[in-house]
Amino acid sequence: MTALKERRWYGGVLAPEVRYLSARLEIRSIFAAINQALRPSPCIWVLTACMTVSQLAAAQAPPVSAAPAGRFVVVLDAAHGGDDAGGRLGNGQAEKAFTLALSVRLRSLLAARGIQVTTTRESDATVDLNRRAEIANHANAQACLSLHGSESGSGVHLFVSSMAPVQPARFAPWKTAQAAWVTRSLALAGTLNSALLQAGMTVTLGRTSLPAVDSMTCPAVAVEIAPERDAGKKPIAELDDPGYQARVAETLAAALLEWRTDAWRTTEAHQP
Ligand SMILES: [Zn+2]
Numbered sequence: 589m590t591a592l593k594e595r596r597w598y599g600g601v602l603a604p605e606v607r608y609l610s611a612r613l614e615i616r617s618i619f620a621a622i623n624q625a626l627r628p629s630p631c632i633w634v635l636t637a638c639m640t641v642s643q644l645a646a647a648q649a650p651p652v653s654a655a656p657a658g659r660f661v662v663v664l665d666a667a668h669g670g671d672d673a674g675g676r677l678g679n680g681q682a683e684k685a686f687t688l689a690l691s692v693r694l695r696s697l698l699a700a701r702g703i704q705v706t707t708t709r710e711s712d713a714t715v716d717l718n719r720r721a722e723i724a725n726h727a728n729a730q731a732c733l734s735l736h737g738s739e740s741g742s743g744v745h746l747f748v749s750s751m752a753p754v755q756p757a758r759f760a761p762w763k764t765a766q767a768a769w770v771t772r773s774l775a776l777a778g779t780l781n782s783a784l785l786q787a788g789m790t791v792t793l794g795r796t797s798l799p800a801v802d803s804m805t806c807p808a809v810a811v812e813i814a815p816e817r818d819a820g821k822k823p824i825a826e827l828d829d830p831g832y833q834a835r836v837a838e839t840l841a842a843a844l845l846e847w848r849t850d851a852w853r854t855t856e857a858h859q860p
Contacts, residue, residue: 731806748798
């Protein structure tokens with residue numbers, strides 16, 4: 589059953605460097621509060637490290653086709669890939685393989701429900717962070733999930749950009765484009781959180797600097813899956829447990845269906 593329902597939304601307007609550092613501290617404090625025996629999520633360290641490799645050449649990302657406005661499109665971003673293996677998971681599996689498998693599973697669940705999906709990668713390819721944001725922005729998506737895996741912590745960790753919300757502008761600076769979408773991203777995280785809690789999973793919410801997400805012009809959440817643990821912190825479902833993977837993917841798919849229903853309801857409410 590759910591042992592943790594910690595909710596920590598961090599705001600604040602800080603210089604990017606300060607915010608970046610404080611975000612790392614926030615992550616550490618979140619995990620310290622949750623589970624003092626565990627170190628901060630290696631995946632998040634990888635996330636921060638991603639900033640230094642953002643200039644790697646875009647390699648084999650799938651072609652981008654702009655979706656017409658008004659259609660409900662979900663972008664799945666399987667984090668890492670190719671030269672960037674991500675963290676090392678419990679059974680020796682590279683995080684990049686876990687995120688791709690989850691993306692594929694989630695894509696087929698969403699497609700079966702009639703939801704159009706765009707992915708940032710379909711193979712073990714190196715995809716530059718800017719390219720990931722570019723794919724998401726061209727897709728005109730109503731939701732983007734950046735998928736990660738981690739051995740630290742418990743259950744599902746949901747991260748939203750730590751940027752302070754701003755009003756949408758016609759020309760948004762690339763690296764801070766997400767600021768105009770943060771409010772919607774928090775709402776999306778709320779919908780994911782409710783569905784996961786309802787499914788009996790442990791959920792941790794946080795805000796941090798997310799290099800790929802911060803350039804996205806859509807509601808975007810980084811979803812990091814960790815093993816499910818009991819009250820004594822002993823793993824009860826590992827990341828390579830097919831049943832656990834299926835439960836997480838099905839719950840995320842159900843949450844996205846609900847998000848679509850809410851989006852349509854909102855659209856109808858605004859029509860004359
Ligand atoms: Zn990761």
